[in-house]
Amino acid sequence: MEFRQIRYLLEIIRGGGFTRAAETLGISQPSLSIAVQKLEDELGVTLINRQERKIALTAEGRAFFERACQIEELFKGTVHEMEEFRGLEKGEVRIGIPGMLATHYFPALIAQFRELYPDLKLSVHSAGANSIQSLIESGALDAGIVSGHELPDWVESRGVIREEIVACVAAAHTLASKPAMTLEELSHEPLFLFSEGFFQRQAVTDAMAARGLVPNVVFETNLVPLLKKVTAQGGGVSTLLRMAVEEPELKAISFSPPLFVDAVVIWKRNAYLSRAARTFLEFLQGAEK
Template sequence: MDLRQLRFFVEIARHGNFTKAAEQLHVAQPAVSMAIKKLEEELDLVLFSRQERKVALTAEGKIFLAHARRVLAEVKAAEMEMGELHGLSKGEVRVGIPPMLSAYYFPDIIRDFVRRYPNLHLSVYGEGAWRIQKMIEQGELDMGVIAAGIYPENLEVRRFLREEVVVCVPKGHSFAGRKAVSFDEFMQQPLVFYKEGYYIRELIFDVTKGTGIAPNIVFETNLFSLVKSLVRNGLGISTFLRMVVSNDEDLRAVSFDPPLYLDLLIAWKKLGYLSRANRAFVDFLLDQTKDIP
């Protein structure tokens, strides 16, 4: 068994397809297939069930996947720590940021960080908070922005921002001139809403749980720019972080009654190795936001 086999195995498990894994790895597909066949022979186990063009992990494969990810994470940590003996003259930061925040909050943070550390390579992955959490756990990201609430104990977190979740309506809507709207009133309106699993949706549904009022969802998408356009054009109303709506002349941000806030955290693996480059990003972010209540 070697690291190459483990990397191939993890990529196939991620994509559910040998060809896609080979493309991602920039390796010929027959080489990937042969490596996995040899790995299965060495283990004397079948790791994938092969059905036409799709493959799925067997029960044994699922168990082995956890071990493979752990080994690769340890190898990466060792390589990073050894490399950092040469100082913070180079390094990579891989951070996951939800699209709404990457568009409206992080541009200045990223610009100033790159100016301070021009030799570091910063990669930003735009995913939802729940997906980012999973990517950190699986070692696909070094760290990322998640929402406060229920998260696994193996994550280390620091709060850097509290932002109000508001009702978003077009400027001619009956709610536009109000200071606040109840959750019941909101749920009865035509809603342009986020898909299941999107954190703001889950937050709203958790708050309104037990009211007996079914939401009137007329359209679902996780593309927040599309949500804004559809609200602006009168299809329905929605929710956003206040920062997304506050400077839009065609939209109005109205508080919930009672107000609803979202705490945002920067998170990384508690027992994983956080490189000096990643620590520099965390420290920079927290320093930039230290005066935020």
């Protein structure tokens, strides 16, 4: 068995078929089919059911795919580690950060990190917590910022920041003068929220669900500036991190009792982390507030 054959099979599964995989790999489809057939002959099992219009893995194929992903991750980690020993790369950190924290918390940290380590490349992917978790699990990201609530058992985590979640309304809104708002009151208002999968929304909806409340969501987006602009126009209530409410046309209202979210940085347990990624995690630990 060769790693090339493993890579071919993974690309077929991820691409949904032989045609797209052949294009991605830059080889002919017949050559790809022959390589996979040789792999199956060597193993003595059928990995892909070719009778279906869309490819489907056999039971043996599903077991092989799981192991193949682990082999691929170990291979990539080994290559990166050897490159570091040979000094062939300056290093890159691939991190996922939700939009609000990326805009209002991390710019100063990134500037500090760049000043300390000017030769390291930092690639930031902005997405919701669910997407960030999936990208870390697949190996597409080294680490990411998510809520510390109910983390899967395959991650390691470290605290980053605790921040208050507040209700946010237009400065001219009838609720703007309230010193605090209960979740019961929030449930009676039309809500402008982040899309599902963002940890700040999850924290609010989970807190409401714990009280038997159902949010009246009338608008959702994953764009922080758009959410703010819609809220500033009036007619509804949004929820934001307090640090994000800076505009004079918006008013932040604490919840009663206060509602907080604990953001943590996570990475895949037992996965290889490059020297650059380890350096960034150590930097975050030293920068905790």
